[in-house]
Amino acid sequence: MTRTAKGLWIPLVALLAVLGSGTWLVSQSDGFGPWGSMSGGHAGSQWLAGDGQPVDGMAEARDRAEEYAAELGPDLHVGEVMRFSENYYAELEEPDGTKATEILVDPSSGAVRLEIGPAMMWNTLYGTMSRNDTPARLSADQAEQVAQQWADDHDGLTVAEAEAFPGYYTLHTLRQDRIEGMLSVNADTGDVWYHSWHGEFQEMSEGD
16 A cells, blocks of 8 residues: 655645654645745755746746756756646756656746655655665556556546656546646655645646
């Protein structure tokens, strides 16, 4: 059996305290929650302040994500971008197409940050608790099996192909073959973390 962790917007200090206790319990707050500078394993900031202006569509969200990518690592670029009712989501990639991490763009202000949840806590290269990357214990196929076991208990959901990030996998969740949301599977422990902060899926743009 896998242990499910539901990550929501909470203060970073509270999240670290919860992790220290070994308990994956979090409380929900409205909006993007606290924004501030956080150090990480790679050079560059893990947040980018917005100008207070709403993001005008997918192209502008991608531009904001590219600006953030340049801050986090000079060789990173933006791949997939998704629009949800609560935020824009983007994947950052290495030059060879390897997935690096996941980020969020605030639609109301244009602020960009490392995604909370797996990208922050499980990513072994770009997370706030980064460490030397080690080979994954779970393969992509095994992660898909774990994710589908979780989905089987959640009202008819299925999962798409697992995408490998440092230390974990992320998969789209599907309802009747349409994107419903996403979840991540820890590549070491098999823990499942549903991305409950996105809201309703609206559209997606693949990378170049």
